[in-house]
Amino acid sequence: MSSETGEHSGVTVPKGWRAAGISCGIKKNGATDLALIVSDSPATAAGVFTTNLVKGAPVRVTKEHLKSSTVRGVVVNSGNSNVMTEHGVRDATRMAEAAAKVIGADCRQLLVASTGVIGTPLPIEKIESAMPQLAGALAYTGGGAAARAIMTTDLAPKEAEASVMIGKTRIRVGGCAKGSGMIHPNMATMLAFVTMDVAVSKRALAALVKRVNEATFAKITVDGDTSTSDMLILMANGAAGAPAITTPSGSRFESLAAAVGSVCERLAKMVVRDGEGATKFVTVKVTGARSGDDARRCAMSIAKSNLVKTALFGEDPNWGRALAAAGYSGARFDPMKTSLALCGVPVFVRGRLNRPDWESTVAPKMKAREVTIQLDLGAGKASAEVWTCDLSYDYVRINAEYRS
Amino acid sequence: MSSETGEHSGVTVPKGWRAAGISCGIKKNGATDLALIVSDSPATAAGVFTTNLVKGAPVRVTKEHLKSSTVRGVVVNSGNSNVMTEHGVRDATRMAEAAAKVIGADCRQLLVASTGVIGTPLPIEKIESAMPQLAGALAYTGGGAAARAIMTTDLAPKEAEASVMIGKTRIRVGGCAKGSGMIHPNMATMLAFVTMDVAVSKRALAALVKRVNEATFAKITVDGDTSTSDMLILMANGAAGAPAITTPSGSRFESLAAAVGSVCERLAKMVVRDGEGATKFVTVKVTGARSGDDARRCAMSIAKSNLVKTALFGEDPNWGRALAAAGYSGARFDPMKTSLALCGVPVFVRGRLNRPDWESTVAPKMKAREVTIQLDLGAGKASAEVWTCDLSYDYVRINAEYRS
Numbered sequence: 105m106s107s108e109t110g111e112h113s114g115v116t117v118p119k120g121w122r123a124a125g126i127s128c129g130i131k132k133n134g135a136t137d138l139a140l141i142v143s144d145s146p147a148t149a150a151g152v153f154t155t156n157l158v159k160g161a162p163v164r165v166t167k168e169h170l171k172s173s174t175v176r177g178v179v180v181n182s183g184n185s186n187v188m189t190e191h192g193v194r195d196a197t198r199m200a201e202a203a204a205k206v207i208g209a210d211c212r213q214l215l216v217a218s219t220g221v222i223g224t225p226l227p228i229e230k231i232e233s234a235m236p237q238l239a240g241a242l243a244y245t246g247g248g249a250a251a252r253a254i255m256t257t258d259l260a261p262k263e264a265e266a267s268v269m270i271g272k273t274r275i276r277v278g279g280c281a282k283g284s285g286m287i288h289p290n291m292a293t294m295l296a297f298v299t300m301d302v303a304v305s306k307r308a309l310a311a312l313v314k315r316v317n318e319a320t321f322a323k324i325t326v327d328g329d330t331s332t333s334d335m336l337i338l339m340a341n342g343a344a345g346a347p348a349i350t351t352p353s354g355s356r357f358e359s360l361a362a363a364v365g366s367v368c369e370r371l372a373k374m375v376v377r378d379g380e381g382a383t384k385f386v387t388v389k390v391t392g393a394r395s396g397d398d399a400r401r402c403a404m405s406i407a408k409s410n411l412v413k414t415a416l417f418g419e420d421p422n423w424g425r426a427l428a429a430a431g432y433s434g435a436r437f438d439p440m441k442t443s444l445a446l447c448g449v450p451v452f453v454r455g456r457l458n459r460p461d462w463e464s465t466v467a468p469k470m471k472a473r474e475v476t477i478q479l480d481l482g483a484g485k486a487s488a489e490v491w492t493c494d495l496s497y498d499y500v501r502i503n504a505e506y507r508s
Numbered sequence: 509m510s511s512e513t514g515e516h517s518g519v520t521v522p523k524g525w526r527a528a529g530i531s532c533g534i535k536k537n538g539a540t541d542l543a544l545i546v547s548d549s550p551a552t553a554a555g556v557f558t559t560n561l562v563k564g565a566p567v568r569v570t571k572e573h574l575k576s577s578t579v580r581g582v583v584v585n586s587g588n589s590n591v592m593t594e595h596g597v598r599d600a601t602r603m604a605e606a607a608a609k610v611i612g613a614d615c616r617q618l619l620v621a622s623t624g625v626i627g628t629p630l631p632i633e634k635i636e637s638a639m640p641q642l643a644g645a646l647a648y649t650g651g652g653a654a655a656r657a658i659m660t661t662d663l664a665p666k667e668a669e670a671s672v673m674i675g676k677t678r679i680r681v682g683g684c685a686k687g688s689g690m691i692h693p694n695m696a697t698m699l700a701f702v703t704m705d706v707a708v709s710k711r712a713l714a715a716l717v718k719r720v721n722e723a724t725f726a727k728i729t730v731d732g733d734t735s736t737s738d739m740l741i742l743m744a745n746g747a748a749g750a751p752a753i754t755t756p757s758g759s760r761f762e763s764l765a766a767a768v769g770s771v772c773e774r775l776a777k778m779v780v781r782d783g784e785g786a787t788k789f790v791t792v793k794v795t796g797a798r799s800g801d802d803a804r805r806c807a808m809s810i811a812k813s814n815l816v817k818t819a820l821f822g823e824d825p826n827w828g829r830a831l832a833a834a835g836y837s838g839a840r841f842d843p844m845k846t847s848l849a850l851c852g853v854p855v856f857v858r859g860r861l862n863r864p865d866w867e868s869t870v871a872p873k874m875k876a877r878e879v880t881i882q883l884d885l886g887a888g889k890a891s892a893e894v895w896t897c898d899l900s901y902d903y904v905r906i907n908a909e910y911r912s
Binding site: 190505 | 627860899
C-alpha cells in the first residue's frame, strides 16, 4: 500500500488520477505538508462536512466549489487548519487558485482542505511559492506521497483500494485519509479523499457519499471531539470507460457503493487504529435496543466514556463502567434485562453475573489488540456498532504537547 | 478541618450529630471503609440522586426510606458500590437494619449509601459484624473519621462548615463529600452529606436540596461519566433550638440556603480539585448566550473536552480547542462574534485575534493552579459557569489500575 517504491496506491490506483506530496515549510520539522490530487479530465464530486458551528475556511470554500458541474481535484495542506483566522476564506481561495493555475483549471474546479492547528494565519505565500514544484511532482504513483503529506499526529499514512466490474469493465476506487485526534463523527471525523475512474452523476455521487459516510466514518470515535475542518470527498472521472452511473439505485450503483464502502470502512478503521495513543481497537456492539437512535446513543456513550477507555488500556474487564455509560446515554432499557459480553465471553446474562469464573476467562482476552464489548439491552430489536480505541498515557502526552 | 486531633469538623459541627468511620474489611488495603452519621434526635431529610438508569441498590433503598417522616442518620460504605448485584436491595436494607439496631432506631430511619466497584456482591456479613464497633466509635468529633471512611480514589477527605443566625440563635451546617472520578452532574456527582442543627420542614428541605444542588454540585465535571450511586443528602435535627423553618421562602430560609450553599460550593470545588489526576482547577464561564441552556451546554462541552483538558495539563493556551468544543456543543452562535479570554487575558475579541503578543502574556498564567476560560458568545444575555480539572497522565493511571 506504500508508494515508496513507486507502486500505484490509494487515490492514484484509479485511471487518470495523479497525486503529489511535498514540503512547503508549514510544518516546523520539515515533513511534507502540501498535497495535490488531480484528475486528467473533469470529474464529478460530492462531499460531507463537519457539523461543527466553528468551520474552517476551506470547508466553506470547498462547499462553494462543489457547486461547479465538474472539478479537477483537491489541494490539501497539513500543519495549519485555517480555522478562525482573519483572512481564512481569502487564503483558502488563493490556495485553490494557485493549484488551478499550475494544472490549467478553473479556480472553482479545485477543492481545498486544511488540517492542523486552529487560529494561526495560513502562510499562504509559502503554499503559493511551492505550487509549481507540487505540480511538477504529480505522478500516477503519487497516492502514497499525498497520503503522507496530509498527516498531522498520524503515525502512518492511510490508504485503501478496491475494484469492481461495472458492465464489462473493471473500475477502481482508491482513497486516503488522515486523522487520529479530534475524531468524532457527526459527520466530522477527519480528511478523506476517494477517487474512482467510473463516471458517476453528481446526484448519484451525492447520495453515495451520504450513505457511505453513515456506514463507515460516522461509526468511529477517538475522543468525542468534533473537528472544525473535516470532510469526506468522492471524485469520479470516468477514465476506465465503463458505463456511467447516473442514478442512485440499481445494480451498478450498488456494486460501486460496495467498493467505495469497502475503501471507506478500511480507512475509517485505520483512523481508529491510529487513534492518538491507541493501544487497542475496540468494537462496541449494542443490540436489543428500542430504536436505532437508542442503540447508537448507547454504543457511542460507551465508546466515549473515559472510564471505559482507561479500563481497556489497563486490560481490566471493568464491565460496570460500560453499563454505567449505557445508563446515562439516554437509551431506554431495564438494567436487569441487559446482557453483556466482553471479547465474546458472557459476563452477565439478563442482569445476573454469568459464572463466578467469568473474570479468569475474560482477563487473558483483554490483552489482545482487538477487543469487543457487546451489550444487549433486552428492550427491542435495533442495533448499532461503533469503533473506537482505548485512552492511554500517550493520548495525554500527544495532546498536552501538541503545539510545542 | 481535620478531626485527627479530636476537633469538631464537617458533619459533627452542628449540635446533636455524632459520626464514626472504621475499617470493616471491604478495602483490600485495610483503610477505613464504613461510616455512620447519626443525629441524637429524629431529623428531617431530603436528597437528590443520580439520574443514571443503572442505579445502585442503596439509591433505591434511600429514596424509599426518605418517605419516613424523620430519619436518624446515614450509614455508608466505600470500596463496593452495591450496583448490579443479585441481592443488592436486600443487602442495602440489611445494612440499614444493622445500623438502626445498634443506635436503637427503626430501619426506615436509616439512609444508606455505597461507593466503589460496580457489580461485585456487597460483603454484607463484614458490615453487619462491624456494626457494634462502628456504633462504639460514634463521637461528637467524628466528622473527620466519617469523611475519610467514605473515600475511594480521593486523595484527601472533604469537609466544610458554615454558621448563620436564625432568629437570635446561631445554627451550624456541616458537610462531607467524596468523589474524584466518574464525576459529572445531572445530578450525579458523588456522595455528599450535610447536617444542620436547625429544624427544617421536609418540604422546605426538599426545596433547599434541589436549589443548592443546581448552584453547586451540578456545576462540576471531572470526566463526564455520570455515576450510578451518587446522592446529596441534607439532614436537619433542630438541636440548636432556633425557630423552625417551615416554608421554602422568607428571610430565615434564605439565610439557611446561603449557609448550606456555601458548604456545598466548597465541597463541590474540593471534589474537582481532587479530580483524579487533576493538576489544575479550571473555571469555564460562558456569557452572551441566547439561553441558559445554551450557556450551560457550551460551558459543559468545553469542560468535558479531552482536547481542552489535555491542553490545560500541558499549560498550552490552545484556545482553538475551546472554541471547537463550543462549536459542537449545540449552542447557537456566530463564531465571528465570539470573544475569548484565557486567565483573564483577551485572546480574541469578536472573532479577531487581540494582539500578536497575546500568547506571551497568557503563557505564564497557564502555569498557575487555577485557570479560567471565558467565552462570550455574542448571541444574548444568558451565562453559565462550570468547574472542572485538567486531564493528566495520572487520570489514565488511576483508572487503568483502579481494580488491581
